[in-house]
Amino acid sequence: MTIDETAHIVHDSPMEITTETITTEEYLNLFVTEKFSMTDIAPAETRHVVMLVYPGMFALDMVGPLAVLQGLVNTKVHQLWKSADSINCTGLTIVPTGTFDNLPEKIEVLLIPGGSKGTLEAMRDPDIVAFVQTAATRAKYVTSVCTGSLLLGVAGLLEGKRATTHWSAMDVLPKFGATPVAARYVEDGNVMTAAGVSAGIDFALALATKMVGEPYARGLQLDIEYDPAPPFNAGSPAGAGAAIADGMARLYAPLMAEMSQVAMHVD
């Protein structure tokens, strides 16, 4: 095998393609543990994952966790919005699976993605905030990615909780009574919040571990070949360096001021 000098070598022993096959049940049996039986892994009753979708949300906030959670057996992922009309996200138009009226009675995971101006508008929209509140009462896990946590905040769900968000929005969290934690994801009670955008993938794998155990979560990680090798160590303010981090913080400052303003008007 020729090794490309310019390529980022991650693993050097690719699988030989096997001609042997395996049934789905045999495959899932690999993930049975002392704590998680086949009934947990492949439940008879459909698990419902509900993702709020809205104009201007950042698509990867939702699609990262989707890539992980869609791999769970008998799990229906809903993307719900006010209407059945298509939604313009950042560079992507998506069609909701249903409207707020299609909220299942019993929800395994509620997930709120973030964004910038679209999220600010959502924070100011009483219908959306009411939907988040109602959905949260039905959900086993109440979760967010990126500035989606600020929507949880407006809905009153972060009061007294440790939580995280996009690095640029950390100072907004205390305005909702939350304690900001600089972490990839934070769990406090049944609330799990993830850091910015791409953190949704790490968070979803951690969540899957809670739902179906570590072996299955490892399988989900292998399936999306999540063996990250970013070309730079620039995913945090410290790693990116002061010039870029300060510049971006200043670029987002007006948005963060407006998001903080919304927090001031929460009951």
Add this chain to the structure above:
Amino acid sequence: MTIDETAHIVHDSPMEITTETITTEEYLNLFVTEKFSMTDIAPAETRHVVMLVYPGMFALDMVGPLAVLQGLVNTKVHQLWKSADSINCTGLTIVPTGTFDNLPEKIEVLLIPGGSKGTLEAMRDPDIVAFVQTAATRAKYVTSVCTGSLLLGVAGLLEGKRATTHWSAMDVLPKFGATPVAARYVEDGNVMTAAGVSAGIDFALALATKMVGEPYARGLQLDIEYDPAPPFNAGSPAGAGAAIADGMARLYAPLMAEMSQVAMHVD
């Protein structure tokens, strides 16, 4: 600040929110280097990024690179399909921005996402293969994520090239005359191929570096807070362990056999 013991601590000095602002031009000026002028960073002429979209594609293959490349100034990202109808991807319905007839004359990046059965069907579809061939002649960079490289293969674009794909599909590549390279992404001439699903993010940052330089790419990385911290080291066959990797390879064996069959019929 309270530190959550259960959280995955990644960076411990979150930015304080600044009240100072910066204009977009001032911000972009941070990224000017000896090699990349403001004209390169914010070109007067719109850059066109064309992503093929198709039923059954895996959404994250496309949305990962989208999250990076949508941050480029004056860059239009197209998602093109045969018709303007919405498309069911894996757990997500998207609306194309246009049809194959809307292919720009000059393309900066052509990107082909992958998938499983949907990709197999696309490989067997002469209209899609012809579109990939035509688009490639107009593109500065011809790229793929995951099994999208097999579509490049069917289109005859990997002949004599080093390339990569999802780990489970590595043995299909030689059937298109390509030399498989176990890497996160591989560059050979103007062809860049990325490994499975999530590798599209790493690849897109590397591609952005070529397009607008390292400082800007670092800014894009910070914006999506791509500071990965997967809960497990299970993103490669070796990391996931033999039981899971063998199991998954067997699960995919019938699909890979069919994909190899398509390769046998390529002229």
